[in-house]
Amino acid sequence: MYPIVEKRVLAPRIKSIKVKAPHVARNVKAGQFVVVRVDERGERIPLTVVDWNRKEGTILLVFQEIGVSTIKLGLLKEGDNILNISGPLGNPTEIKKYGTVICIGGGVGTACIYPVARELKKAGNNVISIVGARSSNLLILEEEIKSVSDEFYITTDDGSRGRKGFVTDQLKDILREGRKVDLVYAVGPAIMMKVVADVTRNYNIKTIVSLNPIMVDGTGMCGACRVIVGGQMKFACVDGPEFDAHEVDFDSLMSRLRTYIQEEKRALELLQTKVKGGE
Ligand SMILES: Cc1cc2nc3c(=O)[nH]c(=O)nc-3n(C[C@H](O)[C@H](O)[C@H](O)COP(=O)(O)OP(=O)(O)OC[C@H]3O[C@@H](n4cnc5c(N)ncnc54)[C@H](O)[C@@H]3O)c2cc1C
Ligand code: FES
Known part of the structure; x- marks a missing residue:
């Protein structure tokens, strides 16, 4: 059992828990x-470890409530227990001195760039961060990311904070200035990562993305997380989750993410009925 020691609401439908x-x-x-795995009937869902305290033995998870498992996780309170937490899983980010690195986070992916930006900064890189959300009320971990960045930019789709537009608009502005950029690291919706890859390909800048396919075991056994990278099949849980963005087949990733959309809808309706019925 894994007790929740702290819970915060970061934005509508986005919560953080320290476990x-x-x-x-x-x-x-x-x-x-x-x-x-939230409870005995729960499915297994992957979540990035956003922060940790080795002395306290705690980790910080940030999640967006989009379906049954994340909603169930969000219903837990401080003091409640999570049934299973397996990990750490996946390969760590390659942290070294690259020079100038642009870290890009979209939506809840913003939480996932925080530990990477922090470690890249510690390794002596010049860190430029761009974080984006649909609207200002959905921006998360602003202060945390700002504190580990040499330059920090916000974009919102509706222009309610920062530059109006997408994170890739800000990226294009920076690259058009002709600045030397040694690495771009991006986490967010698959479509955002695809556009980032298209932009940086033109400038020949090494670009790493952390992919979010459906995962089940997270240890290379089930094959659920297969993605096509460089024309080859890879398992994101053991070969990734980070890959060279210029090699990723984003269209197949996006299509596979929609595989269970009907089942997910039905499961959500069932949960809503149960919650309304007070079960
Ligand atoms: C390596 C990795 C790290 C991730 N880190 C985070 C994070 O830090 N914060 C966060 O909010 N989300 C993260 N995700 C996505 C998160 O796992 C899904 O949002 C979650 O599983 C949705 O489950 P659900 O039951 O709430 O929604 P559902 O209604 O079941 O699904 C909604 C959508 O979420 C995706 N999804 C569903 N089940 C899974 C699954 N088992 N694995 C992956 N994606 C799934 C699919 O695109 C699906 O259409 C990460 C995904 C991966 C692969
Ligand atoms: S999640 Fe099962 S092989 Fe990757």
Whole structure:
């Protein structure tokens, strides 16, 4: 059992929980994730480890409530327990001195760039961060990311904060200035990562994305997380989750993410009926 020691609402439908999970906290590195099972009937869902305290034995998870499992997780209160947390899983980010690195986070993916930006900064890089959301009320971890960035930009789709437009508009502005950029690291919706890859391809800048396919076991056994990278099939949980963005087949990723859309809708309706019925 993994007790929740702190819970915060970061934005509408986006929450953070600090959970006691000493075996993860001891070993986790930036870029890794855990697989969480909320209760005995729960499915296994992957969530990035956003922060950790090795001494306390705690990890921080940030999640968007989009379906049954994330909604069930969001219903838990401080003091409640999560049934299983496996990890840390996946390969850590390669942290070294690249020079100038642009870290891009879209939506809840913003939480996933925080530990990477922080470690890249510690390694001596000049870190430029761009975070984007649909609207200002959906921006998360602004202060945290700002504190580990040399330059920090916000974009919102509706222009309610920062530059009006997408994170890729800000990226294009920076690259058009002719600045030397050694690495771009992006996490967000698949379509956002695809556009980032298209932009940086033109400038020949190494670009890493952290992919979010459906995962089940997270250990390379089930094949659910297969993605096409460089024309080859890879398992995101063990070969990734980070890959060279210029090699990723984003169209197949987006199509596979929609595979269970009807089942997910039905499961959500069932949960809503149960909640209304007070079960
Ligand atoms: C390595 C990795 C790290 C992730 N980190 C985060 C994070 O830090 N915060 C966060 O909010 N989300 C994260 N995600 C996505 C998160 O796992 C899904 O949002 C979650 O599983 C949705 O489950 P659900 O039951 O709430 O929604 P559902 O209604 O079941 O699904 C909604 C959508 O979520 C995706 N999804 C569903 N089940 C899974 C699954 N088992 N694995 C992956 N995607 C799934 C599909 O696109 C689906 O259409 C991560 C995904 C991966 C692969
Ligand atoms: S999640 Fe099962 S092989 Fe990757």
